[in-house]
Amino acid sequence: MAVPVLIVDDNPMTRGFLARVVRDSFSDALDLSEAGDLHTAGPLLDANAPKGSTPPFGLVIVNLELPDGSGLELLSQMSNYPALKVVTTLYADDEHLFPALQQGADGYLLKEDRYEVLVEELQRIVRGQPPLSPAIARRLLAHFRDTGYSSSQFGDSGHTPLDPSPALSEHDRLTPRENEVLTYLSKGFTVKEIASLMGIKWLSVNDHIKAIYRKLKLSTQPRAATT
Structure with missing residues (x-):
């Protein structure tokens, strides 16, 4: 059965380019659909995702910059849509980066990357491997450390541990395990490799990643000034 894919981008040439990337990333046959804006994409998703049924789109690729709004709006509408x-x-x-991850993006592709790199990154996402490239994981590590949302440090990053902010509970900050997972991701390890290194199941690694996403949303919200 063909894998249904929706590509949302206002540039026809870019849509064609992304279609090539998708085709080279899948071993299965594909059923590609395209939309050039939010106005066109929204009804496609609404009409094709009746409650309780399997959605026809297994993968949705969305450009963040669209002529009638932001791709983030579409991600928000798809919060309960079970597709990559x-x-x-x-x-x-x-x-x-951060708003896209907060809105539920499973992956983040940079158009300026080489074609071969985009194919490899999309293959990793489709196979359930880390949705974060090493570069993005390093950016998240720096973010959590700079904001005081990291409860401990792990690895040889060279960062000086931050003093936990008294305004944050232990539940709000990254746990040592979450720091460990994020650090391994930043070094290019796959989920299965991380699971082996940490002596846990790969599903547990994915749970840690989801927890990091939740805390990312919390950590990027404005904090009240304390005296």
Whole structure:
């Protein structure tokens, strides 16, 4: 059975390029659909995802910059849509990365990367391997350490441990295990490799990643000033 894929991008040439990336990333046959804006994509998803049924789109690739809004809006609408969600953009900065992950993106592809790199990254996402590239994982590590949301340090990153902020509970900060998972991800290890190194199941590694996402959302919210 063909794997149904939706590509949302306003540039026809880019959609064609991404379609090539998708085809080279899958061993199965594909059923590709395209949309150039939110107005077109929204009804496709609504009409094809009746409650209690298997959605026809197993993978949705969304450009963050669309002519009638942000791809983040579509991700928000798809919060309960059980498909892989991958964003594409030209920007690798925190202002684009963090909101996409917070809205449920399973992967983050940079259009400026080489074709072969994009194929490899998408294959990793489809196979259930880390949805975070090593570069993005390193960015998240720095974010948590700089904001005081890291409860301990792990590895040889060279960072000086931060004093935990008194405004944060232990539950809010990354646990030592979450730090360990994120550090391994930053060094390029796969989920299964991390599970072996830590002596836990790979599903537990994925649970740690999900917890990191939840705390990422908390850590990027404005905090009240304390005296």
